[in-house]
Every structure is written in C-alpha cells, then in structure tokens.
Amino acid sequence: NAGVTQTPKFRVLKTGQSMTLLCAQDMNHEYMYWYRQDPGMGLRLIHYSVGEGTTAKGEVPDGYNVSRLKKQNFLLGLESAAPSQTSVYFCASSLGDRGRLFEQYFGPGTRLTVT
Amino acid sequence: GESVGLHLPTLSVQEGDNSIINCAYSNSASDYFIWYKQESGKGPQFIIDIRSNMDKRQGQRVTVLLNKTVKHLSLQIAATQPGDSAVYFCAEKTGANSKLTFGKGITLSVRP
Numbered sequence: 089n090a091g092v093t094q095t096p097k098f099r100v101l102k103t104g105q106s107m108t109l110l111c112a113q114d115m116n117h118e119y120m121y122w123y124r125q126d127p128g129m130g131l132r133l134i135h136y137s138v139g140e141g142t143t144a145k146g147e148v149p150d151g152y153n154v155s156r157l158k159k160q161n162f163l164l165g166l167e168s169a170a171p172s173q174t175s176v177y178f179c180a181s182s183l184g185d186r187g188r189l190f191e192q193y194f195g196p197g198t199r200l201t202v203t
Numbered sequence: 204g205e206s207v208g209l210h211l212p213t214l215s216v217q218e219g220d221n222s223i224i225n226c227a228y229s230n231s232a233s234d235y236f237i238w239y240k241q242e243s244g245k246g247p248q249f250i251i252d253i254r255s256n257m258d259k260r261q262g263q264r265v266t267v268l269l270n271k272t273v274k275h276l277s278l279q280i281a282a283t284q285p286g287d288s289a290v291y292f293c294a295e296k297t298g299a300n301s302k303l304t305f306g307k308g309i310t311l312s313v314r315p
Contacts, residue, residue: 092246119301130292130307131247146302178246182301190235190301194246 090114092195094179100201101169109164109198111179118184120162121146121192122154124175131178137162138184169202176200215312222280224309226293229274235296237303238267238278242289250278250291280311288313 092113101107111120121136133146137156151173153165162181166173176199180192216222228236234255239247253260253267253276260267266279276293290310294303 121302128307131294131305133302136302180246184301190296190303191237191249191252192301192303194239194248196246197244 092179092181092193094177094195094198096198097196098199100203101166102203103170105169106165106167107169107200108166109177109179109200111162111164111181111195112160113162113179113181113193114160115181115193116159117181117193118159119182120156121180121182122152122162122164123178123180124148124173125178125197126175134164134177169200171202174200174202212307213310213312215314216283217314218283218285220283222278222283222287222311224278224280224291224293224311226276226278226306227274228276228293228295230295230297230304231271231274233295233297236267236269236276237294237296238265238276239292239294239305240287240289241292241308247292283311283313285313285315287311 095110122134123131125131132148134152135154137143140159143154155163176197178197179195182192183189237252238250240250241247251262251267258269264281268277290308292305292308294305297304
C-alpha cells in the first residue's frame with residue numbers, strides 16, 4: 089500500500105513550456121485534490137475532484153487544468169508555465185463526505201521551478 | 204473572506220516540555236478541524252482531528268482543544284521530542300466536498 093504518490097519529484101521548466109504532474113492513490117479514495125504551497129502562504133487548493141470523470145475549481149485555478157479519467161489518478165497540467173507557478177505542489181486524497189471522514193492523505197510533493 | 208490563521212509563526216520549546224500551538228478560525232459554520240504536521244521536504248501528515256460537537260480529543264501524546272465561543276483551536280504536545288520539530292498546520296472544513304482551508308503554518312523547534 090503506497091498511499092499517495094506523485095511524479096516527478098522535481099522539475100525545472102522554462103517560461104511557456106508545458107508539463108503534467110501525475111498523482112496516484114491506491115486507497116480507493118473518491119476525492120482527490122491538488123494544492124500548491126508557497127512560503128508564508130500555507131496550502132492553497134488549485135482543483136479537486138469528487139469522483140472519476142469530475143473536476144472542480146479551487147481557490148487558485150488559473151493557469152492549471154486537471155483530469156480524472158481513472159479513479160486512482162489525478163493529473164495536473166500547466167499549459168504555458170509562468171515564473172509565478174514556481175512552487176511545491178501536493179496531491180491529496182480522501183474518502184469523501186459519504187464516510188464522514190474528512191482526513192486528507194498527502195503525497196510527498198513535486199518541486200517545480202519555472203525560469 | 205474568512206480564513207484560518209495562526210497566532211505565532213515560530214515556537215521554540217525545550218525537549219521534554221509541553222508544547223501548545225494555537226490557531227484562530229473565523230468561520231463559525233465550520234464543523235470539523237484537523238491538525239497536520241509537515242517535516243522538511245515531506246507532505247503534510249495527519250495528527251489529530253476534532254468535530255465541532257466536541258471540545259477536546261486526545262491522541263498519543265497530543266490533545267486538541269476546541270473553543271467555539273472564541274473560535275480557537277489548540278494542539279498540545281506532551282513531553283516534546285526532537286522528532287516533533289516540524290511545521291504544524293491547522294485546517295477547517297468549510298463546506299461540501301470535504302474541502303479544507305489551511306492556516307499558514309507555525310514552525311515548532313525543539314531545543315535539546
């Protein structure tokens with residue numbers, strides 16, 4: 089049971105390049121989330137998904153897209169990277185409301201630098 | 204808008220002492236709160252949670268207290284150890300879809 093995994097762990101992009109971050113969970117969780125973490129800003133929700141095939145915007149969705157084609161995977165895409173997207177990105181998953189258990193399990197993070 | 208915040212950015216304690224980390228929240232409708240620990244280079248890790256119908260919950264060496272009157276949440280760590288050194292976040296559930304709003308975090312530093 090690996091929990092939540094993220095790939096890659098590190099990435100450097102040039103402005104305007106695109107990339108996809110992959111999140112996978114093996115806990116059969118319904119809900120998945122993407123956060124970014126910046127110094128002094130805490131964790132901010134980018135997008136989330138309440139089930140396979142569904143996605144919704146979070147607090148800071150601009151410049152990002154997501155897809156949840158399979159229940160266990162949640163992809164975060166940057167179509168045209170900007171220096172403001174330099175951050176550490178965390179994926180998380182949870183059982184969702186049906187279980188009345190709201191704990192989110194986090195992956196190890198992806199450190200992205202955009203130059 | 205309403206948000207979760209923390210009183211102090213850093214806390215330094217002596218090994219073996221008890222630590223108290225405080226958090227203020229502003230959304231009176233929040234019904235669930237959770238504390239996370241984040242070690243350097245790692246993702247946040249669940250410590251303990253509490254529902255709004257409770258005022259205290261205990262775990263192993265940790266206790267969470269909730270005071271809804273003043274919208275205050277605290278995490279108490281007994282007999283603090285060097286391994287407790289980390290950033291601690293409080294978070295509140297702000298509505299449907301299990302979304303959590305996180306505070307900015309406080310660094311706990313344990314002196315040997």
